[in-house]
Amino acid sequence: MLRVLFQAPAVLAACLVGLALGKRAAALVDKVSPPLEVLVALALFAAQAAFSRLWLRGHRDGPVEWFLRALTYGRLPPKQVQPI
Structure with a gap:
């Protein structure tokens, strides 16, 4: 279970780094x-959790x-x- 919790942010981080750096990101492998x-x-x-908390304070949807x-x-x- 713990492994699954770490995989999602790691995959998202890899995607964001890949988008941000392009071909230079491939040089970071290994x-x-x-x-x-x-x-x-x-x-x-932690950044996603903080952003989510702030967003949902003022919005009803993500x-x-x-x-x-x-x-x-x-x-x-x-x-x-x-307000209800």
Whole structure:
């Protein structure tokens, strides 16, 4: 179970680095130590959790759901959390 928790942020981090660096990212393969990979994955996970917490304080949906609703409805959906 613990391995699965570390894999998702590591895969996302690898994708983001690949997009950001392009071909230069391939040069990092097998040159970065596993402990550093774990630290990067944990840092990315912490950043995602912090962003999620801040986003959901003022929005009723996540950012992807909000964007997809905007595309589907053709207008911007309400961003603010509605009081019950």
